[in-house]
Amino acid sequence: MLKMLDRCHKLQSLTIQICNHHYELYDGERWKDPPNVPDCLxxxxxxxxxxxxEGGKVQLPFAKYILQNSKVLNTMTIKCSNIVDMNAKQKMLMELTSFKRGSETCKLLFD
Known part of the structure; x- marks a missing residue:
């Protein structure tokens, strides 16, 4: 992902479809913020x-990284997996809204 972001200097729109059924392959991994923020962000x-x-130890920190480092981000849309219950959604929304944003005009849309 980071290599792609580093190479797409003019990237203005990014959509990621998370394939959660492959997640167990990466169970021990966590998102690590890179030392340099890609130019596109x-x-x-x-x-x-x-x-x-679904949140978790990779998705939540990645969403936080995008929110905090995207200086001209207008809209961050997060669409939960169908298996996430309402209580978990509420907790995720509270966490996401607590993060400082790199763009003061960014709207967070959460479903």
Missing amino acids: SSQLRICCLTGY
Whole structure:
């Protein structure tokens, strides 16, 4: 993912379909913020959509990273997986809204 972001300097819209059935392969992994923010995040990305979202130790930190480092982000849309219950959704929404955003105009749409 980071290699792709580093190479797409003019990326303005990013949609990621999360395939959760492959997640058990990466059970021991966690998202690690890279030392440098890709140019597209700091100056170009305006729309980001994560679908199939379930939170967790990779997805939540990745969403936080996008929110905090995208300086011109207008809209961050997060669409939860169908298996996420209402209580878990509420907890995820509270966590996501607590993060500081790199863009003061960013709207967080959560479903």
